[in-house]
Amino acid sequence: MKHSTFSALTQRPEWQALLTHARSMSPRHLRELFAADPTRGERLCVEAVGLYLDYAKQRIDDETLRLLLELARACQLPESIEAMFRGDRVNRVENRPALHVALRAPAGAHITVDGRDVIPDVHAVLDRMARFTEQVHSGAWTGLTGKPMRNIVNIGIGGSDLGPVMAYEALRHYSHRDLRFFFVSNIDPTDLSETLRELDPAETLFIVCSKTFTTQETLANAHAARAWCLQALGDEAAVARHFVAVSSHPEEVARFGIDPAHMFIFWDWVGGRYSMDSAIGLSTMLAIGAEHFRALLAGLHAMDEHFRHTPLERNLPALMGLLAVWNANFLGVSAVAVLPYEQYLKRFPAYLQQLTMESNGKHVTLGGERVDYDTAPIYWGEPGTNGQHSFYQLIHQGTRLIACDFIGFCQSLNPLGTQHDLLIANLIAQGEALAFGKREEEWRAQGASQALAPHRACEGNRPSSTLLAERLDPFTLGTLVALYEHSVFVQGMIWQIDPFDQWGVELGKALAKRIATEIAQPEPSELSHDSSSNRLIRRYRQYKAIRP
Numbered sequence: 001m002k003h004s005t006f007s008a009l010t011q012r013p014e015w016q017a018l019l020t021h022a023r024s025m026s027p028r029h030l031r032e033l034f035a036a037d038p039t040r041g042e043r044l045c046v047e048a049v050g051l052y053l054d055y056a057k058q059r060i061d062d063e064t065l066r067l068l069l070e071l072a073r074a075c076q077l078p079e080s081i082e083a084m085f086r087g088d089r090v091n092r093v094e095n096r097p098a099l100h101v102a103l104r105a106p107a108g109a110h111i112t113v114d115g116r117d118v119i120p121d122v123h124a125v126l127d128r129m130a131r132f133t134e135q136v137h138s139g140a141w142t143g144l145t146g147k148p149m150r151n152i153v154n155i156g157i158g159g160s161d162l163g164p165v166m167a168y169e170a171l172r173h174y175s176h177r178d179l180r181f182f183f184v185s186n187i188d189p190t191d192l193s194e195t196l197r198e199l200d201p202a203e204t205l206f207i208v209c210s211k212t213f214t215t216q217e218t219l220a221n222a223h224a225a226r227a228w229c230l231q232a233l234g235d236e237a238a239v240a241r242h243f244v245a246v247s248s249h250p251e252e253v254a255r256f257g258i259d260p261a262h263m264f265i266f267w268d269w270v271g272g273r274y275s276m277d278s279a280i281g282l283s284t285m286l287a288i289g290a291e292h293f294r295a296l297l298a299g300l301h302a303m304d305e306h307f308r309h310t311p312l313e314r315n316l317p318a319l320m321g322l323l324a325v326w327n328a329n330f331l332g333v334s335a336v337a338v339l340p341y342e343q344y345l346k347r348f349p350a351y352l353q354q355l356t357m358e359s360n361g362k363h364v365t366l367g368g369e370r371v372d373y374d375t376a377p378i379y380w381g382e383p384g385t386n387g388q389h390s391f392y393q394l395i396h397q398g399t400r401l402i403a404c405d406f407i408g409f410c411q412s413l414n415p416l417g418t419q420h421d422l423l424i425a426n427l428i429a430q431g432e433a434l435a436f437g438k439r440e441e442e443w444r445a446q447g448a449s450q451a452l453a454p455h456r457a458c459e460g461n462r463p464s465s466t467l468l469a470e471r472l473d474p475f476t477l478g479t480l481v482a483l484y485e486h487s488v489f490v491q492g493m494i495w496q497i498d499p500f501d502q503w504g505v506e507l508g509k510a511l512a513k514r515i516a517t518e519i520a521q522p523e524p525s526e527l528s529h530d531s532s533s534n535r536l537i538r539r540y541r542q543y544k545a546i547r548p
Ligand SMILES: O=P(O)(O)OC[C@H]1O[C@H](O)[C@H](O)[C@@H](O)[C@@H]1O
Pocket: 157, 158, 159, 160, 209, 210, 211, 212, 213, 214, 215, 218, 272, 273, 358, 502, 505
């Protein structure tokens, strides 16, 4: 598919101007930038919908921002934002809209897809989810033997797992205390087996989440869970009481054997990694209740409104996205560490990995040409302060330039002495250490030996941003998620790629199917892979039969 409307990004005068500017910026240290402007910390920050973003420790000056904004305009970012909100087919490669913003639009808004206003549909599903949640919470929804549900097992993978598990962990503080939540994703049978080990089938509800309802892992786990349930309860009727489905393909759900009456729908215009606020969030709503879920949606919507209506220079997602482009394409940043100083956000980096890397890990433009610039960097992370005692060493003194996103909250949900103060002291200290470092001569002046001083020295000049919010609640989580969603969109629009498809994952899936068939065949059988893969298959077949 070719779109000739996309001119080569790197030939644009705005890109070239940034390249020239980057050359003049590269010798400038953050120490120098801060020394030259005592107000830098007050100026290079922006606050919106309860999120405070400090980007003063990015390796930029006013000219950088001006040039980035020019690039954004030249790439028609404002027009693309409007097109997404309007419901245009911004997922060009798959020729469909990407309308996750419709999932959190208030009742009364109007967004049409193929001439149909989708907002009433969205709210009808939300209302059904709320009624179901109420039934489960009140004990009115019972299992086959009449017992209320105590265990909720979400079965799904990718976007049908990472959003739900992240949101559950993030909002655990608000979670229903009588229910226990489990998330099974992996085809590895250990995942399901270990989860089910201690559960009573009579009190267990499975939510089978899959947009397509054809995903190998999810169907395998769902079939195994059904077998486990039926074996214990001994009646096919148990499926109707113990299984509900979330999907955009009702016919596949029916084929599996779940009554469409027990299915919660979402739509093709919601990408898997953008679906945590659709019916895919049923486990989230069961955990935190409908009211908190609506607060989560309100947070997402508040960030949507900010993104849509705020000029780019004060627009949080736009700034974050443009800074990511600056880092990746002009400073050579190859990885971003996402570092939440908040234990409840322990799955946030994993969630962001899919959002960022599945969206923007692309090497062809919308026009079908190979890009001649880098696209998405590698995202990873761990909650602070744990990461400090593990991989931060590389960020401080390694040879690669890594950018960091620090995330913190001013209030702890579990105050304990001064521990939260110490947590946030560490967050601020890390940003400072990364930016300013400490030179050999400073160490020597403090008495470090000639031999040790170079080992102790930290160059600094490592870029970071810091996000601070008052406290972690459903609304704030919503704003954070939408912030990253839209930042990813901004990057995708600059890079002229499709952030809403994911063809790269298909090749491996197809090969796995073929190899699974071959593994099942008896020896000897013809194998037509490369010599390495052939030998691995044979070795596996030989050894899997031998049990200790
Ligand atoms: O929700 P499903 O249709 O089961 O898809 C689950 C996941 O699998 C796919 O391979 C995609 O890479 C993901 O984007 C998707 O979230």
